[in-house]
Amino acid sequence: MVVMIKVIVAGFKGRMGKTTVQMVNENQDFELAAVYDPRATESNLNEINEYQALDVPVYSELQQIKSAGLDVWVDFTSPASVFANVKFALEQRISPVIGTTGLTDEQVGELQRLAKEKKVGGLIAPNFGISAVLLMQFAQQAAKYLPDVEIIEMHHNNKLDAPSGTALNTAKMIAKVRKEKVQGNPDEKETLPGARGADYQGMKIHSVRLPGYVAHEQVLFGGLGEALTIRQDSFDRISFMSGVAVAISKIKNYDELFVGLEHIL
Template sequence: MTSQIPVVVAGALGRMGTEVVTAVVNSGDCELVGAIDNTPGKEGFDVGVEMGLKDLGVAVTADFEGCLCAVSQSARNSDQRAVLVDFTHPSVVFEHTRTAIAYGIHPVIGTTGLNSDQLSDLTEFSTKASMGGAVIPNFSVGMVLLQQAAAAAARFYNNAELIELHHNCKADAPSGTCIKTAELMEDLGKSFNQAEVDEYESLSGSRGGLRESGLRLHSLRLPGLVAHQEVIFGALGETYTLRHDTIDRSAYMAGVLLTVRKVGSLKQLVYGLERLI
């Protein structure tokens, strides 16, 4: 029998973190061994009790590096290396990923906000350490399918804009998922949205964020939303719209668990769920 995969969840009491904790506990082949969260007044309390579940025997801690160090030491006696699932904040995600690799813990990063230079640095660092990891802007299989469809459609349309809509507690804009979609469309090496008029904005930012390829990305933040994305292509006499709606965060859990199960076989950092399915 193969032992369970030890999993640490960072951001354990957040919207995504609580979903991940529940999924890990109910998975059958994963074991929750750490719960990191800096919510005031929660340190030392059992994460399961704080979530309204049963006592899970895992106390909440705000000490990120201390938790990883302890898990790394205990995992040496297991035939499974530990995995960190991180849903925290863009300001700390780079250091979290690098620290996990340094401690021999496979990072599975759902936090967005890493830039291209940081991704390159982490990929090089993970390759030198022969430590697999995954940066996944979106864990939804449906979103992966949308991104592949958008990349295919980009071959036939020269005009396209992207719109992403999220809850108003999301810190970064545009979303990592939207950026990833644009990158896949840009793999063709073509330019989009050739100017037809001398455009100007009477209100700065009205036309969204402009990428070097000519693609424009628009971000909406409103309470009541979860995560949504549209890619709209236009041509003479027609438009073609791709849209994905996340109704509940539980939609991401199949992708999270798939990544947790596969990341141990990787030897470097990969970017995007499509690399694993």
């Protein structure tokens, strides 16, 4: 007898949350056991027209959640609430799979310590797209030889945080193989503040927010007489679901909190 993985989706009213609910419901190895969103007014998913065939409890407060039997907490909520959500999940020994960005390094460290204490596996993924994971790995490799780099990330105009978690993680991965350096003219002056973008250890990160976009990133490298551009595009949120499904399937096999999907692929 196959034991299904019981999943709670946090942020089910958002676009990524809705896509995740659909994926979990259609996966024969998963059971959609509950959903959570502070904006919810329903008590059951079947009160919503598109989910009339589903008998799934809806929660709008963390304290309401009946955690017994839940295996994996998938979180696509907001930067303001993700830390409390993940801490709650770990304390209840529910393995978190986190797609929400905005956690600080200090918060990640605290959550990783809690995961080790509770011996609970978890994942914080700046991006669940396989192409995005490959972009970050390729960029890290290229930075060993082309240390002058700038990052441009492009997302839909409703995204709350900037830069994106993927862009920031790309910069962190590059920083591991690249010495911090000042790029461009050391005497340059911004005639319009912010024109050169955000700075991470000498690398510039630029954020674009426009309707019609989903999630896109370019990493630009420059050298003497040459240039390299690595680009990744996610045209539909369904592109993230293969990574989410892999994380749900594997995360209970671990007893620590990872940052980056590549750690469990």
